[in-house]
Amino acid sequence: MELKSILFPHDKIRPVQETFIQDVLSCLEKRKCLIVHAPTGLGKTAASLCPALSFAQKKNLTVFFLTSRHTQHKIVIDTVRAIKQKYGINVITASVIGKKNMCLQPNVESMRSSDFTEYCKYLRENGKCDYYTNARTKQTGECKVALAELSKTAPSATEDVISLCSVNRVCPYEMSLMIAEKSQVIIADYYYLFNKSIRESFLKKTNKRLEDAVIIVDEAHNLPSRLRELLTKKLTNLGIKRAIKEAKELEKDDLIAKLVEVQDILNKLSKDLKNHEDHRVEQAVVTEAIGRFCKYDEFIDELEEAADLVRDKQRQSSLGSLAGFFKSWPEESIGFCRIIKRDDPVIVLSHRCLDPSVASKDVIEGAYATILMSGTLTPTTMYKDLLGFSKDCVEKEFESPFPQSNKLALIIPKTTTKFTERNDAQFQMIARICADVVNEVPGSCAVFFPSYQLRDAVNNYFQGLCEKTLLLEQPDLSKDEKQKLLDKLKNYGLRGAVLLGAAAGSFGEGIDLPGVLKAVVVVGLPLDRPTIETQELINYYDARFGKGWEYGYTLPALTKCLQNAGRCIRSEHDRGVIVFLDQRYTHPNYLRCFPTDWQLKISVDYVPLIKNFFSAPIVPSVEPVVLSGQE
Numbered sequence: 001m002e003l004k005s006i007l008f009p010h011d012k013i014r015p016v017q018e019t020f021i022q023d024v025l026s027c028l029e030k031r032k033c034l035i036v037h038a039p040t041g042l043g044k045t046a047a048s049l050c051p052a053l054s055f056a057q058k059k060n061l062t063v064f065f066l067t068s069r070h071t072q073h074k075i076v077i078d079t080v081r082a083i084k085q086k087y088g089i090n091v092i093t094a095s096v097i098g099k100k101n102m103c104l105q106p107n108v109e110s111m112r113s114s115d116f117t118e119y120c121k122y123l124r125e126n127g128k129c130d131y132y133t134n135a136r137t138k139q140t141g142e143c144k145v146a147l148a149e150l151s152k153t154a155p156s157a158t159e160d161v162i163s164l165c166s167v168n169r170v171c172p173y174e175m176s177l178m179i180a181e182k183s184q185v186i187i188a189d190y191y192y193l194f195n196k197s198i199r200e201s202f203l204k205k206t207n208k209r210l211e212d213a214v215i216i217v218d219e220a221h222n223l224p225s226r227l228r229e230l231l232t233k234k235l236t237n238l239g240i241k242r243a244i245k246e247a248k249e250l251e252k253d254d255l256i257a258k259l260v261e262v263q264d265i266l267n268k269l270s271k272d273l274k275n276h277e278d279h280r281v282e283q284a285v286v287t288e289a290i291g292r293f294c295k296y297d298e299f300i301d302e303l304e305e306a307a308d309l310v311r312d313k314q315r316q317s318s319l320g321s322l323a324g325f326f327k328s329w330p331e332e333s334i335g336f337c338r339i340i341k342r343d344d345p346v347i348v349l350s351h352r353c354l355d356p357s358v359a360s361k362d363v364i365e366g367a368y369a370t371i372l373m374s375g376t377l378t379p380t381t382m383y384k385d386l387l388g389f390s391k392d393c394v395e396k397e398f399e400s401p402f403p404q405s406n407k408l409a410l411i412i413p414k415t416t417t418k419f420t421e422r423n424d425a426q427f428q429m430i431a432r433i434c435a436d437v438v439n440e441v442p443g444s445c446a447v448f449f450p451s452y453q454l455r456d457a458v459n460n461y462f463q464g465l466c467e468k469t470l471l472l473e474q475p476d477l478s479k480d481e482k483q484k485l486l487d488k489l490k491n492y493g494l495r496g497a498v499l500l501g502a503a504a505g506s507f508g509e510g511i512d513l514p515g516v517l518k519a520v521v522v523v524g525l526p527l528d529r530p531t532i533e534t535q536e537l538i539n540y541y542d543a544r545f546g547k548g549w550e551y552g553y554t555l556p557a558l559t560k561c562l563q564n565a566g567r568c569i570r571s572e573h574d575r576g577v578i579v580f581l582d583q584r585y586t587h588p589n590y591l592r593c594f595p596t597d598w599q600l601k602i603s604v605d606y607v608p609l610i611k612n613f614f615s616a617p618i619v620p621s622v623e624p625v626v627l628s629g630q631e
Contacts, residue, residue, distance in 0.1 A: 006051045007089075009082035010043075016401060020047035023396055024371065028055045028214065033370045033393040035220075035384055037377040039400040039595070040570060044373050045075050045218070050083070052214050052371070053091065053185060061368055062208055065187045066194075067218040068226060069510050070097055070158070076187045077155045093155035094180035096188045102162055102172040104131050108315060114324055115316030122311040131165070135174040142168035143175075150179055155187075180206040190217065190226055193367075194359045210366040219510075220372035221559050224356040224386045231336075231353035233328040236346055237266055242318035243303075246310050255302055258294055262322075265289045269340045270347045278341035278532045281349065287330055300326050325351075337536040352533055354540045361388030376562040378595060382555055385545050399597040406575035407568075408613040411591075411602045413583040417450055417524025427454075428461045430581065433606075434521055435465035437579055438498050440610045443518035444468075444489055446499040448508055448564040450526040455500055458523070466498055473501035482506050490516055502526075509563035514570040519577040519610075522564045525584055527557045550589070558593050577610055 003013065006021060013021070020042065027034040028051070038044040052063045065076050073095045080093045100108055100116040105123070108116055123129040127137075134140045146168040150156060156164075158172075165172040180186050186206070193199050193215060203210060217223060240263045247255045269281060290296055300323050307320030328351055329338075335355030341348045353359075364370050364387065377383060380395040415430045438445040445468070449455035452475055463470055471489060474481075489499055490513065501507045503526035528534045534553060542548025561580065568576040584590055586602055594600055603609060 004087060005054065007054045007083050007087060008050045009046065009079060009086050014043070014401075016398060017043050017047045020044065020396075020398070021051045023394065024048055024051045025055065027371070027394055028052065028369050031369055033364060033389050034372070035377065035380045035389070035393060035395045036371070036373040037375070037380055037397040037595075038373050039375045039398065039402075040566060041401040041572060042398060045072075046079055048216050048371055048373060049076060049079055049185070052216060053083070056184060056214050059368075061212050061214050062183065063185045064193060064213050064215045065185060065218065066190050066192070066215060067187070068190060068222045069219065070101075071510070072218055073097070073187050074157060076185070077157060080155050080185060091155075091185060092151070092179070092183045093185040093187065094176055094183040095155060095158050095161070096173070096176045096180060096186065096192065097158050098189060098191075099173045102158065102176070104162070104166055104172065105129065105315075111316050112321070114321055118307065118317065118320045118324075119311055119315045122308060129171070131169060131171040132174060134168075135170040135178075140170070143170045146170050146175055147178055150175060151182070154179055154183075155185075177202075177205045180208075190223060191230065193363055194223075194227055195230055196359070196362075199363070210363065211368060213367045215363070215367050215370045217370065217372045219374050220383065221374040221376045221563070223360070223372070224383070225556070227356035227359040227387075228353045231356075231359055233325050233351045235266070235322065235325045235349045237263065238346060239318050239321055240266065243322050246317060246319050247306060250306055250309055252306055255306055258299060258302075259322075261293050262290070266340075266347055266349060269349065270342050273340070273342040273347075275342055275344045276529075278339050280532055280536075281338040281340050283330060283333060283338055286349070290326075296326070296330075335540070337533065337540075339532050339536075341531075352536075354537050355544075356386055357388030364389055375566055376559050378562075378593065379555070382547075382551055385547075386541075386551060397595075400569075400595070402569055402572050402574070404597065404599055405616070407598075408577045408609065409565075409580075409598045409600045410577065410606055410609065411580045411585045411600055412604060412606050413586045413602060414604055415524075415581060416583045417454060418584070419529070422454070422457075424457075427458045430458050430523060431461035431465055433581060434458070434462055434523065435467075436607055437519060437521055437577070437610065438496075439465075439467045440607055440614075441496065441519040441577060442614055443494060444492055444496045444498070444516055445519040445521065446501060446507065446517055446564075446567055447521040447523060448501050448503045448505075449523045450503055452502050452505070454524070455502060459500060462500075468492075468495075469497040471497050471499045473499060473505050473507055475502075475505065477506045486511065486513065489513070503560045503564055507567070508560060509566070511567060512570055513567065514574055517568050517576060518614075519579065520565055520568040521579040521581055522561045524582045525557050525590075526560045527553065554589060555593060558590060562594075575614075577613060579606070 023034060049065060056063050077095060080091050084091055099120060100113060124132050127133060135143050146164055149164060150161060161176060162172045165175050191198055192202050240259060244256055244259045247259060265286060287296055290299060303319050303323035307317040307323060310317040310319060335353065335358050337352050337354060339350050339352055372383060380397060384393050384395065412433060414433060415426055434447055469492065471485060489497055499507065537552035538548035541551040545551060565578045568578050
């Protein structure tokens with residue numbers, strides 16, 4: 001394969017990359033979609049982007065590289081820069097992150113996304129944002145200077161765009177859209193194409209068409225849950241209280257009375273619920289209850305009008321959030337459920353999405369072609385079903401490119417974190433096994449638990465048994481706090497430290513620490529609590545695909561476990577131990593979901609295995625092969 005024909009920026013294509021590239025080109029030529037399980041180390045960014053870009057240039061298409069992580073933008077930008085440098089061609093590229101994260105208005109970072117959207121709209125429509133006005137309305141000299149500079153230096157990191165626009169007092173988001181209009185590659189979050197309202201505005205402003213889009217979705221295992229959350233709307237008792245406070249400040253007595261009625265509706269719906277309990281709610285129960293004291297649509301209009309008045313004085317409005325919720329409440333029920341839940345002191349009424357294809361199917365069918373890829377995209381058939389791909393979608397699974405002899409994958413079937421079997425004796429046994437493992441490992445380790453509460457219960461015993469320094473991840477870490485903890489872990493070197501975190505926390509996926517972690521222990525299974533939503537999800541997927549438990553319960557949990565495990569081996573030079581600690585991992589419905597090249601060992605005599613593993617010589621890297629593929 002000629003490197004220039006596919007704009008490959010490196011000196012050599014490895015066999016696995018060549019197979020991947022051929023799959024991409026074949027699907028693009030046939031206008032088919034592609035779902036790829038591609039473990040870390042395959043070079044999947046270059047293997048997907050380069051052939052897609054070369055094909056797009058010939059067909060006058062645009063490549064959209066979508067990712068859930070801002071850090072992934074840099075890898076794509078670096079790949080484009082390498083293409084430009086090697087072949088001397090100008091590949092115009094735009095990197096667009098969330099509008100709120102690019103905003104130069106002061107103190108917007110703490111706002112909820114929905115509130116920011118309304119606040120931004122209010123400022124723009126009322127001519128109160130100089131940055132937007134300078135960029136879009138006046139097209140000032142500063143705007144032209146910034147646009148010329150960005151066009152010259154593209155592709156630019158988002159931080160550089162924000163810095164340049166701040167100096168020139170123009171909106172970084174709007175300037176990025178102007179660059180995107182000329183771009184052949186656009187790097188963005190999933191929402192820019194999968195959120196219908198954002199997509200329509202984004203494509204219109206950038207003068208792009210969905211049918212001319214080649215979409216590459218990276219870390220695509222996150223897409224179903226992200227889309228479900230995107231389409232879910234929530235109303236809380238705390239939000240109502242904030243809205244009443246805003247209405248009082250506006251001296252709108254009539255609106256206050258209506259909000260008190262809404263508060264009563266929420267209280268009545270939740271009065272029989274114990275803490276952490278939930279139950280189903282019928283759509284008509286709420287709309288009819290509101291209809292007894294006002295007209296439903298007029299109530300929404302009243303909320304929106306009052307919200308605009310609030311935004312004259314402050315950046316966000318709880319009245320506006322309520323308006324958004326009540327707009328969505330009467331919408332289509334197929335693929336959704338309505339639930340009320342009590343988590344004292346909070347009561348939450350939600351219109352929850354069960355079916356991510358509500359957001360994805362139109363995009364997949366409308367685009368020129370869509371490529372999904374991730375290191376934990378197994379089974380690929382599940383993602384094809386959940387996201388609404390057609391039957392002729394191509395599925396591929398590749399083996400890891402790293403030597404299997406440099407990884408010891410163990411299942412230790414001695415304990416369980418099953419809800420009904422949690423007790424102090426179980427926690428003490430988990431602590432003993434984890435300590436045996438990390439004490440035997442020459443270097444740093446990470447131990448991931450289904451929850452912080454379970455982590456702390458085990459740590460009561462573990463901290464007295466572990467011979468290494470303990471680092472505890474806390475919930476909701478800021479970006480700076482997360483980086484400080486990672487730096488601290490790196491600094492322990494050969495002495496080693498142990499990071500104790502949660503499966504769905506800040507470090508369960510998305511961190512890259514080559515050479516740092518020598519072992520990862522995944523304690524238990526991060527299965528969702530048996531809530532009404534979980535049961536609704538199981539029932540819905542069972543009715544649609546006959547796979548309710550797999551798609552709605554077990555496989556999403558196992559994907560988290562595999563992501564946790566993936567923090568260990570990050571390069572061909574890494575070697576480490578991965579331990580899955582729970583009896584349930586040996587059950588066939590879980591065991592069959594592990595990648596087939598992992599060579600899992602099941603043993604209760606784990607210490608000699610770990611000792612022998614680290615005393616064995618390192619094996620050089622070998623090229624991976626295609627494991628399976630089907631059309």
